[in-house]
Amino acid sequence: MDIWHWLNEAYTDLARRGHTRLAEALNDLPSLVVDSEHEAVDALVAEALPLARASGNPWIEVFIRHWELQSRALIREQVKDCLPLAVELIDLSSRPETKDCPQSVCAVQDLASCYGTLDGPGYVDERVAVVRETLTRIDAGWPCFLCLSTELIDALLDGARPEDALEEVRKARAALLERDLRQRCPPLIRAKADALFALGRFEEAWTELEMWDEPASGSNGEMEIRLRKVRALAALGRLTEATNLLPEPESIAKTPSHYSAWVRAVETLVEARALRNDAELGAVLRGMRIAEEHNGARFLAFESSIVGAELALARGARALARLELAQAERLLQGLRAPLAARVKECVARLEAVRGELRTPDPAPVELGEDSPLEVLWESAAAAVDWRREVLSGQALDGVLNCLEQLGYLAEAEQVAERAARGASAQARLPATLRWVDLLSRRGDGARALELLDALGELGGEEFWLRARAQVDCLRSLGDDRRLATYLTELCSRPDVPPGAVLLLSELEQRVGNVERAFELTVRAAEALPRGEADWRIVELGTELGAWSQVRQAASRLGMPVEPGSEPIEADWGIILLTFSDDPKRQLVALRTGPVTARVLELSGPAAETEHGDDCVLFDPQPLEPPAQRAHQHEHGPDCGHDHEHSADCGHDHEHSADCEHEHDDEWVPNFAVRKVTRAGDLRSFQMDGLDPGDLVLREISTLLEGYGGRLEVRSPDDYQVRVPELLPELGFPAPSPGGHPGIFALFAVARDADLGAVQADLLRLCAERRALLVWPELCEAVGDPEILGHHIEIGDCLGVLVAD
Numbered sequence: 001m002d003i004w005h006w007l008n009e010a011y012t013d014l015a016r017r018g019h020t021r022l023a024e025a026l027n028d029l030p031s032l033v034v035d036s037e038h039e040a041v042d043a044l045v046a047e048a049l050p051l052a053r054a055s056g057n058p059w060i061e062v063f064i065r066h067w068e069l070q071s072r073a074l075i076r077e078q079v080k081d082c083l084p085l086a087v088e089l090i091d092l093s094s095r096p097e098t099k100d101c102p103q104s105v106c107a108v109q110d111l112a113s114c115y116g117t118l119d120g121p122g123y124v125d126e127r128v129a130v131v132r133e134t135l136t137r138i139d140a141g142w143p144c145f146l147c148l149s150t151e152l153i154d155a156l157l158d159g160a161r162p163e164d165a166l167e168e169v170r171k172a173r174a175a176l177l178e179r180d181l182r183q184r185c186p187p188l189i190r191a192k193a194d195a196l197f198a199l200g201r202f203e204e205a206w207t208e209l210e211m212w213d214e215p216a217s218g219s220n221g222e223m224e225i226r227l228r229k230v231r232a233l234a235a236l237g238r239l240t241e242a243t244n245l246l247p248e249p250e251s252i253a254k255t256p257s258h259y260s261a262w263v264r265a266v267e268t269l270v271e272a273r274a275l276r277n278d279a280e281l282g283a284v285l286r287g288m289r290i291a292e293e294h295n296g297a298r299f300l301a302f303e304s305s306i307v308g309a310e311l312a313l314a315r316g317a318r319a320l321a322r323l324e325l326a327q328a329e330r331l332l333q334g335l336r337a338p339l340a341a342r343v344k345e346c347v348a349r350l351e352a353v354r355g356e357l358r359t360p361d362p363a364p365v366e367l368g369e370d371s372p373l374e375v376l377w378e379s380a381a382a383a384v385d386w387r388r389e390v391l392s393g394q395a396l397d398g399v400l401n402c403l404e405q406l407g408y409l410a411e412a413e414q415v416a417e418r419a420a421r422g423a424s425a426q427a428r429l430p431a432t433l434r435w436v437d438l439l440s441r442r443g444d445g446a447r448a449l450e451l452l453d454a455l456g457e458l459g460g461e462e463f464w465l466r467a468r469a470q471v472d473c474l475r476s477l478g479d480d481r482r483l484a485t486y487l488t489e490l491c492s493r494p495d496v497p498p499g500a501v502l503l504l505s506e507l508e509q510r511v512g513n514v515e516r517a518f519e520l521t522v523r524a525a526e527a528l529p530r531g532e533a534d535w536r537i538v539e540l541g542t543e544l545g546a547w548s549q550v551r552q553a554a555s556r557l558g559m560p561v562e563p564g565s566e567p568i569e570a571d572w573g574i575i576l577l578t579f580s581d582d583p584k585r586q587l588v589a590l591r592t593g594p595v596t597a598r599v600l601e602l603s604g605p606a607a608e609t610e611h612g613d614d615c616v617l618f619d620p621q622p623l624e625p626p627a628q629r630a631h632q633h634e635h636g637p638d639c640g641h642d643h644e645h646s647a648d649c650g651h652d653h654e655h656s657a658d659c660e661h662e663h664d665d666e667w668v669p670n671f672a673v674r675k676v677t678r679a680g681d682l683r684s685f686q687m688d689g690l691d692p693g694d695l696v697l698r699e700i701s702t703l704l705e706g707y708g709g710r711l712e713v714r715s716p717d718d719y720q721v722r723v724p725e726l727l728p729e730l731g732f733p734a735p736s737p738g739g740h741p742g743i744f745a746l747f748a749v750a751r752d753a754d755l756g757a758v759q760a761d762l763l764r765l766c767a768e769r770r771a772l773l774v775w776p777e778l779c780e781a782v783g784d785p786e787i788l789g790h791h792i793e794i795g796d797c798l799g800v801l802v803a804d
Contacts, residue, residue: 003102003143010060022051026063033071034218036255041071059101062093066103069110075220077256079117080296086111106144108134112151119299120158121343122336127155140175146187153191160341162198169195185213190221193228197264202235223252227261231268239274246275249284259288260300263307270311277315279374282308286407289327299343302331306346309353317374318361319381323408325353377402386415390422392431400434413438420451429455429462436469445477464497471503480507491520498524502533514543522549530556535620538594542568543617543675554594561594568593574600576670577616578623581608586670595620596677602684602712602746605777612748613680618671626667682709682748683755685777688800690721691741692771699765700747707758708750715744721798742800743773755782763787774800 007026014023025048032041045068052060069089073082090111093104112131115123131152138145149172156165169192176187186192189212196205209232212225226245233242246265252258263285269275289304309324328350335343364382365375380398384391391399396419403412416435423431432451439448452470467490474483487504490496505520518540525533537553540546547565554561554568561568572591577599579587585607589597595618602612701711721742749758759775759782766773774795779788 003106006059006102007063010057010063014055014060019051019055022048022055022060025051026060029064029067031218033067033075034216034220036075036218036220036223038071038076038254041068058092058095058097059103062089062098062101062107063103065089065092066106066110069114073110073114073117075255075257077117077292077295077297077300079114080294083114083118083296086114102142102144105134105138105142106147109144109147109151112155116151116154116158117295117297117300119336120154121160121299121340124155124159124337124340128152128159131155140172140179145175146172149188150191153188153195157194157198158342160198160345162195165195165198166192185211190224190228193232197228197231202232206232206236220255220257223247223255223258224261227258227265230265231261234265234268234272234274237272239269239272242269243274249288256288256291256295256297259292260303263288263304267307267311270314277311279315279317279372282312282315282317282320282374283406285311286324290407293331298331298334302328302335302343303346305331306349306353310349312374313353313356316362317378318357319378320374320406321353322357322381323406323411325350325357326411373402373405377406389418391415391419392423392427396431396434400438404438409438409442413442429458429465433465433469436473440473440476443476445473448473467500471500480510483507484511498527498533501527502536505536509540514540518544518546525553539617539620539674542593542595550594557594559594568596574668576668577611577618577673578670579609579611579673587611589616595674597671599680602682602748604746605684605686610682610684610748611676611680612682612684614676615678615680616673617675617677618673620671622669623672624670626669681751683751683753683781684746684748685775685781687711687743687745687747687773687775688721688795689743689773689798690771691743692766692769692773696765696769696771697743699769700762703761703765704747704749704758707753709748709753711745711747713743713745715742719744721800742798744800747775756784759784759787772798774798 011023011026014020014026025044029041029044029048032044045064048064049061052064065085066089069082069086072078073086086107089107092098093101093107098104108130112127115127131148135145135148135152138148149168153165153168156162156168169188172188173186186208189208193205193208196202196208205228209225209229214221217224226247230242230246233239233245242265246269247262249262252262266275266281266285270277270281275281285304285308289301289308292301292304305324305328309321309328312318312321312324328346332338332343332347332350337343338347361382364379365371367375367379371379376398380386380395380402384395384399386399396415399415400412403409403415413435416431416438420428420431420435432455436448436451439445439451449470452466452473455466458466470486471483474486484504484507487500487507490500491504501520501524505517505524508514508520509517518537521533521536521540525537534553534556538550538557541550541553545567547567548563550568551561551563551565555563569592572593575589575591575597576586577589577597578585582603585603587599587603588601589599591597592615597616597618599611599614599616603610697711697713704711719742721740749755755778759778762773762775762778765771772794774791776788776791776795779791
């Protein structure tokens with residue numbers, strides 16, 4: 001069965017049975033994956049899996065979990081976490097109720113890919129065997145035929161068999177042609193290019209890559225080809241084209257499946273002297289190697305460490321090259337097949353680096369005020385025997401600071417442990433604290449706490465230094481209960497620092513004990529300089545209604561607030577708000593006090609919750625600093641149009657140069673909403689169609705106000721809709737040629753309003769004024785299929801957004 005044919009049937013069936021959100025998830029998930037929208041994938045999977053299990057169709061769960069693995073295992077390479085999930089999916093897809101699901105075949109690809117990323121050369125035989133067996137159960141007509149063929153080719157390349165890989169490309173293409181499954185560009189271009197690279201046939205690889213044209217593969221597929229084009233161009237001597245095409249590392253930072261291709265492209269460019277081999281490049285490579293190892297991609301991290309060592313050596317950073325060499329040696333020990341051909345090639349490169357490092361090091365470069373970190377490390381490493389010597393004082397600080405900043409935390413921990421165990425009684429505490437900090441940051445908070453407890457009785461400043469470290473360890477462990485108990489004990493001491501009191505206040509607030517949190521904050525404020533705890537007093541006091549103290553604290557912060565005990569309800573200008581249930585959307589709001597606001601615009605029906613007219617309490621710290629944000633915002637995916645509010649918006653403001661509120665044209669602060677203090681209780685819908693004119697729009701607005709709502713026009717002045725000749729058949733006058741002014745709006749009514757009455761009044765008004773407008777979502781909510789069908793038909797004629 002064709003997976004996409006099944007998916008279309010499943011989508012239709014789910015929509016018919018009322019599982020609209022699950023149907024949308026099935027439709028959206030593959031596109032989000034191939035476009036590397038990883039955060040959106042995670043959010044959608046978390047929402048869709050429970051819905052899938054409740055739908056009564058186990059095939060849907062297989063589909064969702066497969067695409068989750070495509071994102072997490074194939075693209076993000078999170079194999080350490082995903083290998084158990086891939087094994088579970090194999091089991092799930094083999095059950096009687098799921099084995100016939102077309103996506104169950106893809107579970108084999110997921111598992112093979114996990115093992116390939118984990119240790120490609122180490123699992124070649126197993127990957128080849130399982131993929132070949134699965135290919136015997138399908139033919140070239142299956143969409144997963146190409147995915148499985150790609151896995152087979154990749155496994156052969158990991159086995160250093162590029163000629164066999166090319167033969168598999170030939171066979172796969174022949175099988176497609178035999179079934180007359182011609183495509184707009186040859187399949188398996190990426191895989192064939194990798195095989196040609198392995199054979200040194202770069203001209204052929206470039207010819208192959210130039211034929212690529214697969215928009216359906218999304219941004220991830222485009223980047224795969226782009227990186228290989230860079231490598232091919234560099235190898236062919238077309239260096240300017242190659243460097244111009246090389247993506248910035250930030251553009252692939254969230255997609256580790258591109259790291260290896262980027263590193264190979266960079267290697268070629270550096271070798272050709274077309275790219276500068278500097279400390280910045282070394283830092284990028286280290287970051288990729290650390291991420292690969294963290295994800296569980298052992299062999300890929302091993303390869304990256306060798307490249308890092310080679311490039312460090314080439315630019316004279318010999319001490320850094322030794323660090324990378326040590327990483328490679330350590331990673332080599334964890335590989336499954338150290339005698340595999342590709343591993344042996346890497347080992348030969350490793351031995352070459354080791355041989356060069358046996359020669360004496362040159363004298364370290366003289367340090368300056370702005371010496372780069374690599375230079376600082378070369379000097380620090382040359383000054384002491386940091387691998388064996390017990391360091392203290394400035395020597396210890398210099399070595400640890402460099403190792404930590406360079407990302408070599410394991411080595412830093414070894415240095416700190418040696419320093420702590422060999423320290424004098426006087427130096428024991430600071431050395432132990434450095435060791436504890438490293439342990440805590442590496443996730444071993446439990447061991448760190450044991451070391452702190454072993455310090456015994458301490459007094460004075462030493463007591464509080466250890467106490468701070470213990471608090472940090474408990475925070476790193478996420479043990480809030482134990483942390484709260486410990487902080488309570490500390491706060492009973494007369495000499496407790498106010499910072500500890502504030503931290504306990506934060507814990508109490510997090511568990512919902514706002515009154516206790518407020519009490520502790522006021523106590524801390526008494527011992528702190530003016531302003532340091534006042535924002536927390538404002539925030540907590542506003543939630544509790546302690547307006548006298550809120551006004552006092554706000555005044556100390558320099559806000560225009562008079563003394564008194566009344567609530568603060570003023571016009572403090574326009575801000576943006578972000579709700580946790582819809583973090584990608586920012587809503588315009590009127591700030592009514594230091595941490596309070598009223599939402600001025602509708603979220604729209606695509607939002608999980610309509611927040612129009614909500615009164616909220618927000619976090620006083622803006623989500624973004626001024627330099628990163630201009631005075632603009634998006635209206636969300638429900639809008640469907642690229643435009644600003646118009647004068648018919650229905651708000652008491654406009655977001656334009658003549659805005660009635662004073663604000664910085666360069667920046668509007670965006671705050672995270674902490675709590676809705678009074679819900680607007682609105683329900684919103686979309687309206688689209690021909691512009692009926694200002695008079696009719698005002699009548700519609702008045703009508704909606706009678707139902708506790710409003711109209712917000714969102715379309716720009718030049719928005720147009722097409723008007724076909726079919727309209728007379730629908731009971732409307734014959735149109736004049738060309739486009740006609742259109743209108744797109746959101747409208748809302750009170751949540752308890754009679755939707756049937758709202759629709760009846762809108763239909764009556766539009767019939768009287770000959771207004772050609774559609775609102776299919778309201779039709780769906782009312783449950784009138786005849787009117788819904790009529791609106792969908794008109795909307796289709798006009799070419800406007802209508803509900804499915």
